[in-house]
Amino acid sequence: MWRYGRTPGRDVAPYIADQLIGSLLGVAAGRLVWGPVFASPAVDYAVIRPAPGWGWASVALIETATMFVIVAVAGIAVASCRLGPSTPWAIGTMIAVQIVAFGTLSGGITNPVREFGQAVFAEAPSLLPVYLLAPLLGALATTVVVNRVHARKQRRRRFSPCE
Numbered sequence: 001m002w003r004y005g006r007t008p009g010r011d012v013a014p015y016i017a018d019q020l021i022g023s024l025l026g027v028a029a030g031r032l033v034w035g036p037v038f039a040s041p042a043v044d045y046a047v048i049r050p051a052p053g054w055g056w057a058s059v060a061l062i063e064t065a066t067m068f069v070i071v072a073v074a075g076i077a078v079a080s081c082r083l084g085p086s087t088p089w090a091i092g093t094m095i096a097v098q099i100v101a102f103g104t105l106s107g108g109i110t111n112p113v114r115e116f117g118q119a120v121f122a123e124a125p126s127l128l129p130v131y132l133l134a135p136l137l138g139a140l141a142t143t144v145v146v147n148r149v150h151a152r153k154q155r156r157r158r159f160s161p162c163e
Contacts, residue, residue: 003143004075016113023117031121045122048107048115048131056127060134062106067138070094070110075146110135 001007007015027045031038039045050059073094077087095110102108107127109115115131118124 001074001078003140003147004078006078019111019113020116023113024120025117027117027121039121044124045118047118047122047124048109048127050107050127051105054105056130059106059127060130062102062108063110063131063134064138064141066098066102066108067110067135068142070098071139071142072146075143075150079146079150107131112136 002009002012030046034043037043070091073090074087077083077090083090098110099108107115109131112132112135115128119128119131
């Protein structure tokens with residue numbers, strides 16, 4: 001939303017820090033509530049792992065591509081007076097579709113910090129860089145494309161479409 005001009009830039013770093021801290025606190029709370037079973041090999045702090053045969057390249061491709069689509073839907077929706085109010089529903093639906101379609105293959109997490117706390121506690125950081133960076137790269141690429149398309153449309157108009 002920052003890249004779409006809907007969130008002030010000064011709010012980005014605190015938001016990211018809060019998400020990372022929340023991920024760590026959530027896993028710590030899980031450990032407190034469920035005790036040693038939460039750290040057992042069967043649960044392993046709920047670390048996300050891709051399906052057998054899925055390496056970092058295939059996970060990165062799916063996570064980047066699905067985030068590209070999700071953020072494109074968000075960008076198109078927030079730029080439209082008619083679609084703007086349905087943006088949260090559209091994003092939620094796209095995330096649900098991504099989880100159902102790719103969850104058992106890539107891990108289907110979309111949210112980069114979803115894996116952060118688990119990987120730190122389980123000491124399993126092997127795919128953490130992919131889970132952290134691929135969605136961010138997909139989102140960044142999308143905002144560049146959508147913002148350029150939107151800027152071209154705005155140059156053709158003399159007034160805001162919401163006026």
